[in-house]
Amino acid sequence: MHDDGLQWGGRFATPPDPALLAFGSSLEEDLVLAPFDVRCSRAHVTALESGRIIATASAAALRAALAIVEAEIDDGTFAASARKTNAEDVHGAIDARVRELAPEAGESLHAGRSRNDQVATTLVLYARDRAERGAALSAGIARAALAQAREALRDEILLAATTHWQPAQPILLAFWLEAVAESFARAAARFDRVAADACAASPLGSGACSGSTLPLDRAAAAKELGFAAPTRNALDAIGERDLALDLLHALTRALGAASRPSEEIVLWCTPAFGYARLADAASTGSSLMPQKRNPDPFELVRAHAAAANGALAAALGTVSGIALSYHRDLQETKATVIRAVERGLGALDAFGRAFAYVHWNGAAMSARAGDGYTVATDLADALILRGVTARHAHTLVGNSVREAEREGRALQPSDLATLAKAAGLTLPLDAPLGARASVRAKRTVGSTSPEAVASAISELETVLEARERKVHA
DSSP states (O other): OOOOSOTTOTTOOSOOOHHHHHHHOOHHHHGGGHHHHHHHHHHHHHHHHHTTSSOHHHHHHHHHHHHHHHHHHHHTHHHHHHTTSOOSSHHHHHHHHHHHHSHHHHTTTTTTOOHHHHHHHHHHHHHHHHHHHHHHHHHHHHHHHHHHHHHHHHHTOEEEEEETTEEEEEEEHHHHHHHHHHHHHHHHHHHHHHHHHTTSEEOTTOTTTTOOSSOOOHHHHHHHTTOSEEOSOHHHHHHOOHHHHHHHHHHHHHHHHHHHHHHHHHHHTSTTTOSEEEOGGGOBOOSSOTTOOBOHHHHHHHHHHHHHHHHHHHHHHHHHTSOSSOOTHHHHHHHHHHHHHHHHHHHHHHHHHHHTTEEEOHHHHHHTTTTTTTTHHHHHHHHHHTTOOHHHHHHHHHHHHHHHHHHTOOOOHHHHHHHHHHTTOSSOOOOOOSHHHHHHHOOSTTSSSHHHHHHHHHHHHHHHHHHHHHHTO
8 A cells, every 4th residue: 555645735845744744644543434435435426426426437436446445444455555545544544555556546435526425424333333232232231230130139139229329118129120221221222313314424535625516416425325405515425523523422321331330330349338349250360469369351441431521521522622624623522532432432332241150148138128227218208198297207217217326226126116106107007117017118100119119110021122123113
């Protein structure tokens, strides 16, 4: 592959400073875009041929050359040879390789096309592909969490839910697992929206900033790439990065959905909790301490979530700081998005794999579900049902908890009698004093009662099945 560094030198007669050429190169980050650039270039050939700008024979030669490049990308030889050139980016490297394979026809490949609309289109194709990947990963994690939820529901494993990391109320482990599934179902839906939006309009044929005087068949090119239509405004099309930003935003939200349960799993795997154990296949040891079993995948997921948040802020800041049309700043946005997306999707995949290796200690969870007076709210609710105001009930139960704490005991039937008397009730107070009774007593839709959790699991499974049918329709 040959490239002299002056592919687009124009009026410049001297070669660029090698150090500055290297500084401006995005080839390494761009290599992941190579398959999408080939698709983009193939569609541009269609636009040229349909517009009768190049002959059928030239179009055939270009398609044949692009097919060879595509095969080289697949087998890895293209990346190796591209790195040996002075190409500024993967788009230039592919153009140079096509000119090498089809010298005469290759000189016409860039007719009516700017790297501005080429990069914009390639990045949208990349966003569509990676959004579909993110959606599949997120939906898969949601389904796995629901499968675990069904198993935990069957055993009716209890768990003390926390707020502020303090014991709050008893719930079912299945309730927690279904909550994890809900967040990943939403993540899949966000990725789906990005993928759908990435099918709307094709920037290809917008040129540098104003369109072209050549009769490019933009509609034919858009159709070949799976777009509904060409973009309406060339100036907007070549400088906006909405789909790339939307993809990165969807990824940050998906990684957030992974990071939050990761935090709990890391803590639950400690001996102090003993609620979970990570299998050897997902654990790491220590270089010094032989006994260690570290939940590294979940710790790394937390870090990747933070890194993605930073990348989104950087990308948003770059795009919002430039005028309309293309500016080279967008090259850094592209690199920021690609790095964050590739690493972030890897983190999502790792979370899903590690999550399958978590073994729940249902006995330990259930045994401590009532610790910390987690049934206190149920006692207050029982008073409210007997006509006591919420504020007064809160105070009365708080007094009972304080007395139990002072005596170092759990709440007991005598506390119900004391509460009834303090509230001026003539009949005994009926309220659950155990964690399991508390869970079973819940009445509202979306609660942690076994019936409500079973219903939520079934409903979300239906949602995910409908999504799957739509994706494969």
